[in-house]
Amino acid sequence: MKFKLPKRVKIGGTRYVVTREREHESTTGNKATINHRRETIIMDPETNQIHSLLHEIVHGVDWFLCPEKNLTENEVERITEAVKMFIADNPRLLHHLANCLDRKC
Numbered sequence: 001m002k003f004k005l006p007k008r009v010k011i012g013g014t015r016y017v018v019t020r021e022r023e024h025e026s027t028t029g030n031k032a033t034i035n036h037r038r039e040t041i042i043m044d045p046e047t048n049q050i051h052s053l054l055h056e057i058v059h060g061v062d063w064f065l066c067p068e069k070n071l072t073e074n075e076v077e078r079i080t081e082a083v084k085m086f087i088a089d090n091p092r093l094l095h096h097l098a099n100c101l102d103r104k105c
């Protein structure tokens with residue numbers, strides 16, 4: 001199954017528009033970039049889309065929780081790897097949790 005990049009992700013109260021931009025890594029030095037002011041996540045199409053999107057989501061959650069003091073890149077990477085591992089190990093649990101949160105069960 002091919003990963004389909006979402007058009008938007010909601011983090012806290014912000015809906016970030018997710019787009020691909022060719023040469024993003026070569027022009028910025030980043031595989032992906034989240035911009036809180038513009039409410040965008042820009043992805044280089046050549047990067048690992050799942051990892052880079054989760055990485056930027058961790059940045060977004062960090063900024064939502066504490067915009068004045070951010071995690072380091074190393075901390076964001078460690079959390080990203082942990083989240084990937086958790087999702088891979090518990091795919092049914094995440095689906096179930098999402099359904100229950102929608103229904104407030």
Ligand SMILES: [Zn+2]
Nearest residue numbers: 055059073076
């Ligand atoms: Zn980062």
